[in-house]
Amino acid sequence: MPKVFFTYVWGPPGDPCWPLTFGSKAARTQAKKTLDEGDYVFTVGTRGEPTSSDYRGRVLGLYQVSSLEVNTVNYINQIATNGITERAASEFPYALHPISVWEITSQENVFSRLVGPLTGAHHLRAQSTVVELDPEASAPLLALERRPVTLAEPKTLLGRGLVAQKNSKLAPKHEGEFSGRFGDHAVWFVYALALKDQRGRDLAFKIGYANDPAIRLAAYQAPMAAEVTGLTWDLALKQPTGSEDEARRIEQALLAHFGKHRLASNGEIIKGPSQSDIVSTMAVILRKN
Numbered sequence: 001m002p003k004v005f006f007t008y009v010w011g012p013p014g015d016p017c018w019p020l021t022f023g024s025k026a027a028r029t030q031a032k033k034t035l036d037e038g039d040y041v042f043t044v045g046t047r048g049e050p051t052s053s054d055y056r057g058r059v060l061g062l063y064q065v066s067s068l069e070v071n072t073v074n075y076i077n078q079i080a081t082n083g084i085t086e087r088a089a090s091e092f093p094y095a096l097h098p099i100s101v102w103e104i105t106s107q108e109n110v111f112s113r114l115v116g117p118l119t120g121a122h123h124l125r126a127q128s129t130v131v132e133l134d135p136e137a138s139a140p141l142l143a144l145e146r147r148p149v150t151l152a153e154p155k156t157l158l159g160r161g162l163v164a165q166k167n168s169k170l171a172p173k174h175e176g177e178f179s180g181r182f183g184d185h186a187v188w189f190v191y192a193l194a195l196k197d198q199r200g201r202d203l204a205f206k207i208g209y210a211n212d213p214a215i216r217l218a219a220y221q222a223p224m225a226a227e228v229t230g231l232t233w234d235l236a237l238k239q240p241t242g243s244e245d246e247a248r249r250i251e252q253a254l255l256a257h258f259g260k261h262r263l264a265s266n267g268e269i270i271k272g273p274s275q276s277d278i279v280s281t282m283a284v285i286l287r288k289n
Contacts, residue, residue, distance in 0.1 A: 003036065004041075006041065006044055006133060006141075008126050011045065011051060013060065013061035013063070015150055016150040020043075021095045022092060022129065028129075031129050032067055042062050058111060059104050059111050059114065061103055062146055065096050066098060068163065074156055098151060100151075101148070102147060103149050114141055156287060157246055160246065161187075162240060164188075187240050188209060188246070189240055189241065190247050191209065195231060196232050197230060197231060203231075204263070206233070209241075211244075213238050217234075250286070257281050258278075258281075
């Protein structure tokens with residue numbers, strides 16, 4: 001049974017919505033230790049500035065959380081801009097990407113009236129991290145009317161790939177009426193296979209993309225007759241991406257970067273660069289886009 005928590009925020013989740021934000025890495029780490037994937041966090045408007053007077057002390061949103069750590073700034077162009085967007089991203093730079101998010105639509109959403117009295121320690125902790133509510137206190141919150149909102153995605157290729165991979169892992173576990181519907185979350189990977197000799201030295205790398213690099217590895221390994229040749233292909237790199245198009249784009253960027261090292265007989269195989277060269281180039285490509 002998922003647990004229920006609350007935390008204080010400056011406004012509604014938005015549509016597309018914010019990730020669940022924290023003011024420090026320590027606060028996010030503490031939340032991750034407390035939360036299990038699939039738990040629920042209600043967001044409540046703070047009682048002072050910069051929260052609008054219409055939102056103060058009211059239940060504004062409901063997040064079903066994942067353990068995927070993200071940076072708020074990577075969502076800034078995906079979220080509807082208002083007067084506090086940049087300030088919020090600056091003061092709450094650490095976040096967890098949600099599984100699903102709902103905006104609370106009930107008019108009777110005053111937090112204190114719904115959950116009853118809480119200790120000062122509860123309210124103080126909820127200003128920086130999440131605080132668990134017992135079943136009796138959380139029942140009225142779970143009964144509030146709500147509507148699902150769209151999840152914003154990170155603007156970088158790296159971020160979108162991590163989200164796609166997380167969604168793929170979570171879909172079977174959390175699919176259901178309340179938790180929202182997951183679509184087809186096949187993840188596409190950019191991969192590099194290393195051709196190794198008997199001493200384990202890298203001779204060349206094959207760069208490609210696929211939704212199951214292990215199948216590609218098996219296809220390349222099958223004709224090698226390793227017992228005779230001493231040559232084997234190993235999976236050296238597997239990077240998740242947000243879509244097949246993004247995987248293809250990253251693959252082509254990698255091959256273009258190492259263009260002078262590509263074999264004439266097979267343009268997807270490069271000879272000369274090291275595995276660390278490929279990894280570092282991949283990182284640059286992911287963070288530039």
